[in-house]
Structure formats: structure tokens, C-alpha cells
Amino acid sequence: MFLKSGVSKAVIIGVVVVIIIIGVAAAFLLQKPPTKPLSIKIYTGGTGGTYYPLGTKLAELITKYSNGKIEATAVTSGASVANAKALDAGDAQVVFIQNDIAYYAHEGLYMFEGNKIEEIRGIATLYPEIIQIVVRADSGIKTLADLAGKKVVVGAQGSGTAVNAEQILKAAGLWDKITPVYADFKTGAQQLKLGQVDAVFYTAGIPTSAIVELSATTPVNLVEVPEDILKKLHDQGYAFYVKVTVPKDTYNGMTKDVTTVAVKAMLAVRADLPEDAVYTITKILFEHLDELKQAHKRAEAIKLEKALDGMSIPLHPGAEKYYKEKGVLS
Incomplete structure (x- = not known):
């Protein structure tokens, strides 16, 4: 009787231990592995x-x-x-x-x-990122229409600036009335300074350091892109353009705030x-x-x-x- 009782207890303990081990193993297996970021x-x-x-x-x-x-x-x-x-x-x-x-x-x-x-x-x-049409302050160019017959640096060939310039000038009916010059802004700024071109397009945040540097020795102005041109751009599917205002104290030579467009x-x-x-x-x-x-x-x-x-x-x-x-x- 004593032997049977001892055996029974041992069996019960063994079974309990096995159940515990199985339970722990199952819980471990059911745990989700840490999620990799x-x-x-x-x-x-x-x-x-x-x-x-x-x-x-x-x-x-x-x-x-x-x-x-x-x-x-x-x-x-x-x-x-x-x-x-x-x-x-x-x-x-x-x-x-x-x-x-x-x-x-x-x-x-x-x-x-x-x-x-x-x-x-x-x-x-x-x-x-503002489309800036830079002219010399003494150029007499006040509006987009004044660019007719002028040499205009529209940006480097294949650049985003060149595309912006073409879209804006076409919306204004001026693309066929200007002489486009393809060059980066550094080259264009030097040509503007020397009077070899009349205007330079540049797409960048303001104040643009390169324009600040240019205006320090050659006072500049920005040409306005009015709201009717912005509307035409939107009508042509270029919904990415937005209206912005460049404050008059942005560059040396500016005398008033200028409305333009930006991407x-x-x-x-x-x-x-x-x-x-x-x-x-x-x-x-x-x-x-x-x-x-x-x-x-x-x-x-x-x-x-x-x-x-x-x-x-x-x-x-x-x-x-x-x-x-x-x-x-x-």
C-alpha cells in the first residue's frame, strides 16, 4: 500500500511537471517575435x-x-x-x-x-521655391510685357527653372517674343551685370544668396507675375503654382513688394x-x-x-x- 502510494505520488508529480513544461513551451512558442522596425x-x-x-x-x-x-x-x-x-x-x-x-x-x-x-x-x-525674374534696377523693365524683344536667361537646359520660365512666358504670350538664353544662374547673373542680357529667371527660396551677392554691386528688381497669369497657368493644368509676395527689403534695389509665383x-x-x-x-x-x-x-x-x-x-x-x-x- 505504501509502495503504491509512493508510486502514485511520483507519477502525479511527474505528470504535473510535464504539463508545466508543455505549458511553458507552448506559451513561449505562442509569443510573437519582436517586430522588426x-x-x-x-x-x-x-x-x-x-x-x-x-x-x-x-x-x-x-x-x-x-x-x-x-x-x-x-x-x-x-x-x-x-x-x-x-x-x-x-x-x-x-x-x-x-x-x-x-x-x-x-x-x-x-x-x-x-x-x-x-x-x-x-x-x-x-x-x-519662388520663381524670381531678376532685372537690373536701372533697366526700365517693370512688367512681363516689357520683356518683349529682350534677351532672357531662362535657366540651364533641362532644368526645372527653364521649364518654369517657358510655362510662364507662354502663359503671358511672350515665349515667341523673347530671345531665350540657356545658362545657369551664376553665368546669367554675370551676363546681367555686364548688360549682355536683360533678365534672368531663377527658382529658389528667398533671400537667394546669389541674388543678394549680385545686388550688392548691381542693384536689382524683380518682375511681377500677376494673378491673371497664375490663373492661366492653373487653367493649363499647372496646379502646382502658388501665389507669393517677395518683400521689398529682400534685395538691394527693390522699392516695393513684388507679387510672383512659386512652386x-x-x-x-x-x-x-x-x-x-x-x-x-x-x-x-x-x-x-x-x-x-x-x-x-x-x-x-x-x-x-x-x-x-x-x-x-x-x-x-x-x-x-x-x-x-x-x-x-x-
């Missing part, structure tokens, strides 16, 4: 520009505030056109890009003719980036603007209520979800 690359621009410091800070903020869900890395690049191509190739998941370049990429126009990038999607427009720097993503990831990126962008502003003063122009101004490509559903939550979209 989504790794993304943000293509920016050159280290001397605006895109790089903003992109570097944005990558830091995404990694910091996504609760381990996203690990972002900023990458230097050749800016807008190169970034669109990197997005298409899958090398980049998020890019800084001008909204007009994004539009050309999505539609297969200009430098993307035959290489349409249909999978590019928008997160937000950020700040204006906008923006954030774009691949269409196949998960909706929850893009929602998180959009949320972090707008909820941590104070920290982003520490990276570059251009971030001061980034506003939630203006995030869709000049949006030239389809929105990513993740960004759309955030804007609907915030009442920016209905």
Missing part, C-alpha cells in the same frame, strides 16, 4: 542646401517618435530629379522634391518623358509604403514642427493648414487619413 531611406539633397538638414532632422524625429516601428535614414542626393528616380528604383521610400518635378514625374513630362513614375504619392507640400518643396513617398507608416510619418512631421524648425529656418513656413496647397500628385492614403482626422480634408 520598417527601414526607410529619405533622399534629400546636397549638404549645402535646405533639403539635407531638414531631411536629416525628419529622419531623426521619425525614428525617435514612431515607437520603434520605423527606422529612418537620411541620404544625400542630387535633389528633385534624382530623388524621383531613386523613388522609382526603390532606393528611396521618402523624398524631398519640388512639386512641379513631382508632377512631371507622375505624368511622364519633360525630363521624365518616356519614364513616367506612376507610383509616386504625396505626403505634404512644405514651403515655396513648392514637398515630401513624396512610394505608393507601396504601408498606410500606417505614412500616417505615422505625416503625424510626426506636423506634431514635431518645433523640433524640425531647429534644423533650418525654412521649416517655419511649414503649416498643417497649407499642407495641400500646390499638391500636384495623388495623396498617399496614409497622409489622407491624417488630414481627415485633423479636418484639413473632409
